[in-house]
Amino acid sequence: MKIDATAHTIGLADFELWQTARRLSRVTIVERTRVIRLLHAETGIQPTTIDAIAIMEWLASHEHDWSDSTNATYITYLRAWFKYLQVSDRRADNPMVKLGQPVIPEREPRPISDQAVIDLLQARMQTKTRTMILLALLAGLRVHEIAKVRGEDFDLRARLLWVRGKGRKTKSIPLHPILVELVSEMPETGYWFPRRGYPSMPVHSKSVSDVVGRTMKRAGVRGSAHQLRHWYATTLLDDGADLRVVQELMRHKSIASTQIYTAVPTTRRRDAIDSLDVLRGVRSRHEQRPELVSIPPAA
Numbered sequence: 369m370k371i372d373a374t375a376h377t378i379g380l381a382d383f384e385l386w387q388t389a390r391r392l393s394r395v396t397i398v399e400r401t402r403v404i405r406l407l408h409a410e411t412g413i414q415p416t417t418i419d420a421i422a423i424m425e426w427l428a429s430h431e432h433d434w435s436d437s438t439n440a441t442y443i444t445y446l447r448a449w450f451k452y453l454q455v456s457d458r459r460a461d462n463p464m465v466k467l468g469q470p471v472i473p474e475r476e477p478r479p480i481s482d483q484a485v486i487d488l489l490q491a492r493m494q495t496k497t498r499t500m501i502l503l504a505l506l507a508g509l510r511v512h513e514i515a516k517v518r519g520e521d522f523d524l525r526a527r528l529l530w531v532r533g534k535g536r537k538t539k540s541i542p543l544h545p546i547l548v549e550l551v552s553e554m555p556e557t558g559y560w561f562p563r564r565g566y567p568s569m570p571v572h573s574k575s576v577s578d579v580v581g582r583t584m585k586r587a588g589v590r591g592s593a594h595q596l597r598h599w600y601a602t603t604l605l606d607d608g609a610d611l612r613v614v615q616e617l618m619r620h621k622s623i624a625s626t627q628i629y630t631a632v633p634t635t636r637r638r639d640a641i642d643s644l645d646v647l648r649g650v651r652s653r654h655e656q657r658p659e660l661v662s663i664p665p666a667a
Contacts, residue, residue: 377408378416383452395512395573400445407446416453420463427467440470477629479598484589491587496561497579499550504580504596506544507531508618511580511593512573519556524548531619539619601629 380401387397404415411418411426423446427439434442446464453459480488488501503509503517513531521530527548528540543551554560561576563569580593597618604614615626 375408377405378414379453379458380404380415382456383449386452386456387448393512400448403442403445404449415449416458418463420466423463424467443467443470477598477602478591478595479600479602480584480589480591480595482603484591485599488584488587488589491583493583495553497583499554499560500576500580500593501583501596502546502550504593505600506547507541508597508600510573510597511576515561515573515576516570517560519551519554519558519560522551524551537619539616541617541619598629601626605629 383404384397384401387400407415407418407423407426410429411422413422427443430439443464450459450462450464454462485505489498493501500514503514504511507529509517509531516532522528522543523530524543527543529543529547530538530540532538558567559570561571563571577593580596584591584593601614601618604617605611609617611623611626611630614629615623618626618629620626
């Protein structure tokens with residue numbers, strides 16, 4: 369039974385506070401609370417008291433409109449919610465135990481092509497947009513990291529960019545020569561991409577996605593801003609960089625996350641398929657009589 373989406377969800381404000389105290393990112397907190405609120409609105413049951421069957425029915429109702437990846441992500445949000453309820457003594461049991469582990473689909477990186485990179489960089493765009501794109505292509509930054517780039521994050525003497533990424537961890541990335549040049553054209557202090565009307569605040573990460581996405585579309589390049597990061601990783605590996613080095617440059621916690629980028633590039637797989645010869649056994653016996661080596665026309 370659906371209810372008004374604005375109905376009060378018990379415990380949600382304290383859940384937000386608990387996550388904030390644990391220094392989780394604002395994006396994570398907002399997404400988790402949105403999903404818990406959605407659970408309440410669509411089931412009509414307070415998430416503090418909902419049982420495992422009701423949760424399963426709710427997830428099953430979205431079988432055709434949520435991808436496997438989205439379903440798995442939302443289950444992790446629910447696990448966090450019920451963990452909070454238990455540690456705060458609001459609930460003794462954890463209904464998520466009965467759901468088991470979600471099926472997490474294997475993901476294959478989808479980098480844009482080298483030609484697409486050229487087409488994109490040759491397109492007309494504003495300086496700030498080009499800067500966003502180069503930060504993704506040459507430093508592998510995620511959109512929320514691009515949004516928060518500040519002039520103070522660059523150490524030109526050491527040629528390093530300091531990035532505060534997932535889990536609030538700060539890591540350094542060696543600066544590509546093009547980025548070294550770029551730094552001199554951008555502000556030395558403050559956000560490079562401030563929110564309009566609020567110079568002390570960064571733009572939303574969605575704004576970065578939208579700006580880069582529109583520019584890619586105008587350039588005739590299919591894909592999203594995150595696929596520029598995919599190009600960064602696959603190109604590093606394809607050019608011979610060590611897997612551990614790429615893990616550090618991508619700032620992955622687990623090397624398993626980096627290993628997905630070791631997949632054989634589509635171009636190589638296509639070349640391998642194109643080289644298949646159904647007549648290879650015949651050719652070796654008729655090298656001197658090529659007229660015998662042919663495929664008869666279909667009847």
